[in-house]
Amino acid sequence: MLSTKLIKPSSPTRSHLRTLKLSPIDQLFTYTVKPSAICYYSADSSNSSRSEDVARRNRLETSLSETLTRFYTLAGGYIKDSHSVDCNDEGVEYLEAKVEGQLSQLLSRRDEMIYQLVRLSGGESTSPVASIQIGVRIHHIVVDGFTAASFVSAWATASRNDLPMLKPRPPPKISGTNKVVTRRLVFDGAKISSLRARAHDPSFQRDPSRVEVVIALIWRVLMGVSKAKHGRLMTSLASLSMNLRPKIIPPFNPCAVETSLQG
Numbered sequence: 321m322l323s324t325k326l327i328k329p330s331s332p333t334r335s336h337l338r339t340l341k342l343s344p345i346d347q348l349f350t351y352t353v354k355p356s357a358i359c360y361y362s363a364d365s366s367n368s369s370r371s372e373d374v375a376r377r378n379r380l381e382t383s384l385s386e387t388l389t390r391f392y393t394l395a396g397g398y399i400k401d402s403h404s405v406d407c408n409d410e411g412v413e414y415l416e417a418k419v420e421g422q423l424s425q426l427l428s429r430r431d432e433m434i435y436q437l438v439r440l441s442g443g444e445s446t447s448p449v450a451s452i453q454i455g456v457r458i459h460h461i462v463v464d465g466f467t468a469a470s471f472v473s474a475w476a477t478a479s480r481n482d483l484p485m486l487k488p489r490p491p492p493k494i495s496g497t498n499k500v501v502t503r504r505l506v507f508d509g510a511k512i513s514s515l516r517a518r519a520h521d522p523s524f525q526r527d528p529s530r531v532e533v534v535i536a537l538i539w540r541v542l543m544g545v546s547k548a549k550h551g552r553l554m555t556s557l558a559s560l561s562m563n564l565r566p567k568i569i570p571p572f573n574p575c576a577v578e579t580s581l582q583g
Contacts, residue, residue: 325414327384337392396409413450
């Protein structure tokens with residue numbers, strides 16, 4: 321371990337934004353954290369590479385401080401008793417360490433080691449909301465996946481923009497990802513309309529949406545597969561994650577990512 325510090329926002333948070341009260345829905349969430357991977361690279365042995373490495377490390381800290389002025393909630397502390405975040409600008413926990421090994425060694429054991437390396441100190445009701453070591457870990461009760469991704473993207477952009485002299489390096493290959501299989505299903509618009517017509521029932525208060533009839537079709541097929549496999553119908557549950565930001569009136573500005581933390 322080389323250092324442990326708190327990185328504060330480069331500009332203070334305005335006083336009227338000091339307290340963020342969690343919504344009733346957010347208060348029902350289990351206290352969990354969401355890690356997001358960020359890869360760090362070792363420098364070559366040459367002096368020029370070492371100087372680039374130092375510049376990159378310094379810029380990561382500076383750009384993080386700049387980014388936190390927009391995502392100021394992350395630099396505060398979660399107060400469990402009041403279900404709120406004290407946006408006190410104390411900073412995010414930032415840990416820097418030197419490891420004698422290859423990144424591939426970590427990635428091959430990521431299920432076993434990731435929560436040891438991407439850690440969050442302080443317990444359930446204390447600072448910080450976010451912690452950064454080999455990755456970013458943020459309280460899910462405060463930040464959702466969309467906002468966490470926006471934060472990492474904004475930080476990366478801020479760091480990259482001021483370092484034009486550093487050549488980007490390709491990300492390392494994560495072991496095990498070659499086992500992932502994805503499928504893209506394309507439904508013809510006319511077929512979806514036909515499904516909606518078949519699903520119409522005068523007793524319904526409204527007709528199902530296009531998304532609902534497609535999900536119902538896929539769900540019905542999966543239930544059939546399950547019945548064939550187990551010999552009987554199994555209890556099933558379908559859940560969907562939705563980004564409600566564009567549906568809010570007026571909709572959130574996609575560029576105003578800091579607003580997501582107040583949504």
